[in-house]
Amino acid sequence: MFWRVLRWVGTTLTYTFILLTVMSLVMENSGLLKTTSVTQPEYEVSADQAVRFDDVQGCDEAKQDLEEIVQFLKNPHKFTELGGKLPKGVLLTGPPGTGKTLLARAVAGEAGVPFFFMSGSEFDEMYVGVGARRIRELFAAARQKAPSIVFIDELDAIGSKRNPKDSNYTKQTLNQLLVDLDGFSQTEGVIFIAATNFPESLDKALVRPGRFDRMVNVPLPDVRGRVEILKLHLKNVTIDPKIDISVIARGTPGFSGAELANLVNIAAIQASRDGVREVKIKHLEFAKDRIIMGAERKSAVLTEESRRLTAYHEGGHALVAYYTPGAMPLHKATIMPRGSALGMTVQLPEMDKNSFTRGEFLAQLDICLGGRIAEELIYGAESVTSGAHSDIVKATEIAKRMVRYYGMSEKVGPVQYTDEDMILLSSTTKMVIEREMKQLLLSAEERARELLVVHMEELHRLSKALLEKETLDQQEMIDIIKGNSYDKNNKSA
Numbered sequence: 001m002f003w004r005v006l007r008w009v010g011t012t013l014t015y016t017f018i019l020l021t022v023m024s025l026v027m028e029n030s031g032l033l034k035t036t037s038v039t040q041p042e043y044e045v046s047a048d049q050a051v052r053f054d055d056v057q058g059c060d061e062a063k064q065d066l067e068e069i070v071q072f073l074k075n076p077h078k079f080t081e082l083g084g085k086l087p088k089g090v091l092l093t094g095p096p097g098t099g100k101t102l103l104a105r106a107v108a109g110e111a112g113v114p115f116f117f118m119s120g121s122e123f124d125e126m127y128v129g130v131g132a133r134r135i136r137e138l139f140a141a142a143r144q145k146a147p148s149i150v151f152i153d154e155l156d157a158i159g160s161k162r163n164p165k166d167s168n169y170t171k172q173t174l175n176q177l178l179v180d181l182d183g184f185s186q187t188e189g190v191i192f193i194a195a196t197n198f199p200e201s202l203d204k205a206l207v208r209p210g211r212f213d214r215m216v217n218v219p220l221p222d223v224r225g226r227v228e229i230l231k232l233h234l235k236n237v238t239i240d241p242k243i244d245i246s247v248i249a250r251g252t253p254g255f256s257g258a259e260l261a262n263l264v265n266i267a268a269i270q271a272s273r274d275g276v277r278e279v280k281i282k283h284l285e286f287a288k289d290r291i292i293m294g295a296e297r298k299s300a301v302l303t304e305e306s307r308r309l310t311a312y313h314e315g316g317h318a319l320v321a322y323y324t325p326g327a328m329p330l331h332k333a334t335i336m337p338r339g340s341a342l343g344m345t346v347q348l349p350e351m352d353k354n355s356f357t358r359g360e361f362l363a364q365l366d367i368c369l370g371g372r373i374a375e376e377l378i379y380g381a382e383s384v385t386s387g388a389h390s391d392i393v394k395a396t397e398i399a400k401r402m403v404r405y406y407g408m409s410e411k412v413g414p415v416q417y418t419d420e421d422m423i424l425l426s427s428t429t430k431m432v433i434e435r436e437m438k439q440l441l442l443s444a445e446e447r448a449r450e451l452l453v454v455h456m457e458e459l460h461r462l463s464k465a466l467l468e469k470e471t472l473d474q475q476e477m478i479d480i481i482k483g484n485s486y487d488k489n490n491k492s493a
Contacts, residue, residue: 050105050108050109051102051108052106052109053067053106053110055102055106056102056103056106057221057228057229057257058098058099058221058222058225058226058229059098059099059219059225060225062092062103062217062218063103063106065090065214065216066106066216067110069090069111069191070107070110070111072191073107073111073147073149073191074111076147088181088192088210088212089181089192089193089194089211089213089214090191090193090194090213091155091196091199091202091207091215091216092193092195092196092216092218093195093216094217094220095256096197096258097257097258097259098218098219098220098221098256099257099258100153100195102257104117104149104195105117105151107191108151111147111149113145113147114142114145114149115148115149115151116141116142116150117151117153118134118138118152118153119152119153119157120153120154120157120159121154121158123157123158123173131158131173132175135176135177138150143190147190149190149191149193150190150192150193151193151194151195152193152194152195153194154197155195155202156196156198156201158173158174159174159196159206160174160201161201161203162205174203177206181206181211182210194212220254220256221255221257221260223250223253223352226249226252226255226260229261230245230248230263230264231245233261233264234279237264237267237268238277238278238279239279239280240278240279240281242281243279243280243281244281247281247348248263248281248285250349251288251331251346251348252288253349253352255291259291262291263284263287266287267279267283267286268283285332290338293338293344294338294340297336297337302337306342308463308467309375309379309387310335310342310387310466311335311462311463311464311467312375312378312379312459312463313343313372313374313375314333314334314335314345314462314466315374315459315463315466316370316372316373316375316448316459317333317345317367317370318330318345318477319370319451319459319481320366320367320370320448320451321345321347321370322477322481323451324367324447325359325363327347327363327364327366328347328348328349329347329348330346330347330348330477331346331347331348332345332346332473332474333345333462333466333471333472333477334472335466335467335470335471336471341390343466345367345371347367348474358402358408361398361402361408362444364398365395365399365441366444366447367448368394368395368444369388369395369441369448370451370452371387371388371391372384372388372392372445373445373448374452375387377452377456377459378459395444396441399437399438399440399441400437402437402440403433403436403437403440404417405417409440411432411435417433455481461480462480462481465480
């Protein structure tokens with residue numbers, strides 16, 4: 001009896017479990033268990049601290065384009081009474097870290113209007129129609145708070161080009177965005193701003209006039225912009241009054257605003273680790289070198305012969321840079337290993353350059369090959385090391401651009417040859433191009449060799465000083481080259 005009862009209870013529980021499981025699956029797939037009353041506070045006005053145009057530096061042209069948006073939000077009747085219409089949408093484009101989101105916040109902060117912020121990836125989920133619904137609710141919330149600003153970051157996540165082969169449900173979010181942009185009237189006082197790093201990937205229907213009437217490019221800052229950005233981030237940092245910010249700005253070409261902010265933060269942390277009360281120029285230089293090349297490899301075990309060879313290599317670069325016409329001014333030389341490099345010679349441009357003359361390119365070739373020639377003169381051709389690999393790569397790239405892209409070869413002429421063109425060229429034309437590139441490099445080697453032979457005494461002095469101090473600044477290198485005395489005991493950081 002006992003076993004019969006036990007078997008009956010077990011069978012009943014098993015069938016009950018199976019029945020409940022099937023019923024729950026049916027109800028879940030039918031949507032009866034989905035809760036529709038829960039609403040997420042994703043369309044509330046952004047509560048971040050107000051940003052003004054003074055907090056955005058390095059993109060003056062972009063700020064000028066957006067200032068009239070601010071005036072429209074403050075006084076829309078000024079523009080509409082004469083029949084003029086302000087753009088409905090503004091698309092901010094540019095590399096990452098240049099301040100596109102900060103600019104959008106600055107527009108809202110200057111105008112004193114509500115700011116709605118969302119990322120493009122927040123609209124779509126696994127359920128069909130969720131993205132389109134969120135677009136409708138976001139724009140409805142913006143209309144209720146008008147005048148206001150709607151900002152969508154990473155617009156390419158939902159605004160990429162449509163493909164006829166795509167399923168209809170994959171286009172619903174973009175289609176709803178197109179409809180809502182067309183539904184705006186000029187009197188509603190709602191400005192739509194979006195940002196993307198890939199404007200070429202956006203759908204043409206999205207960027208046409210009437211939706212995005214204005215494209216504002218936010219480029220990487222030039223040297224003046226970098227000076228202003230550094231000043232902005234150094235306001236809250238205790239710095240040495242003797243610091244020349246322009247030196248750091250000139251040595252950071254291609255840095256975005258975000259990278260410059262990171263540079264200041266690393267410098268402040270390093271100053272704190274050193275136990276000093278203010279950030280000095282050596283801390284900013286340390287931060288710059290760390291971002292560009294990586295951390296110092298102080299634990300690296302190097303033989304004295306390897307350090308001596310590196311010192312002659314960097315001394316060769318420095319001497320050729322100092323004596324070659326058209327070369328950028330020297331900034332510093334070091335034999336402290338960083339990243340994959342055992343040493344480095346840094347030149348500092350006076351201003352950002354967008355174009356170079358043939359003489360300046362030839363000077364760059366001479367400097368690139370100066371280190372390898374110095375090794376050859378001191379140790380012999382059989383003892384040249386692989387440390388000049390990166391120099392040869394850079395020199396070859398310069399020679400290739402001179403011959404194939406810039407028309408700086410008489411035999412090749414002012415003709416461009418891309419990598420695709422090289423496949424289709426005849427063997428004779430390829431040989432001419434290769435011969436011209438090789439001739440440029442061999443001529444650079446010969447000029448560097450002649451210069452270093454003449455100034456061999458200065459090369460020995462530079463190498464000895466680098467072994468003693470590891471890092472030399474511009475004035476110290478000039479003093480050593482001229483035979484003047486310098487402080488041997490004050491090691492640079």
